[in-house]
Amino acid sequence: MKIRIAIPFAGLALTACGQSEAGRPNVIYVFPDQYRNSSLGFWSDPEFAAEVGWKGDPVATPNLDRFAREATVLTEAVSNFPVSSPHRGMLLSGMYPERNGVVLNCMSERPESSLREDAECIGDVFSAAGYDCAYIGKLHADFPTKNNPQRPGTYVSD
Known part of the structure; x- marks a missing residue:
């Protein structure tokens, strides 16, 4: 199982997705800032829900949910x-x-x-x-x- 870390200001995700031809990890950085973190469906999944102290909204975000399962999801961060x-x-x-x-x-x-x-x-x-x-x-x-x-x-x- 992948280690999942934390970031709830609008669902920031940083992930290494497979390997490139050069053997380095592929890096995709997603910075969605138009919705709040709990509006991602995967937070209702028990695996993710156990990492946060709040309940996810009743929404359907299948592509982001799949991406979250393949990625490192950050649940806590602070912006100064x-x-x-x-x-x-x-x-x-x-x-x-x-x-x-x-x-x-x-x-x-x-x-x-x-x-x-x-x-x-x-x-x-x-x-x-x-x-x-x-x-x-x-x-x-x-x-x-x-x-x-x-x-x-x-x-x-x-």
Whole structure:
């Protein structure tokens, strides 16, 4: 049985899924922030319910439930800046908001809140170690600009 660790701020999961061709673990980091932790169906499963002091909501999340059974699920964590963009900036860079530049939620009206271009992030570390890296979803950690080649995936529509 896999050891399951704890993280309940919106169901953060970090997992090693199998091995790559190079023999290193594949790493998938999931950061869902649009729902509360108890709104994941697997918390009603006795194996997971025993790890937390609350009851899961009566919801059906079959794909996330399957993913949780194959992953390491974290049930406890604390953010010293529980606002979306600054928190993401800290997770990515390992630096406090006043150091990494993401001091407010990022949006086109706030160019002053953006991840520093020289910030070494977890993706940079994995890439330097030979991993192929991708970010899927909203980065929400830097000032959105049209097709910024330094920050792929950032785009503001007209």
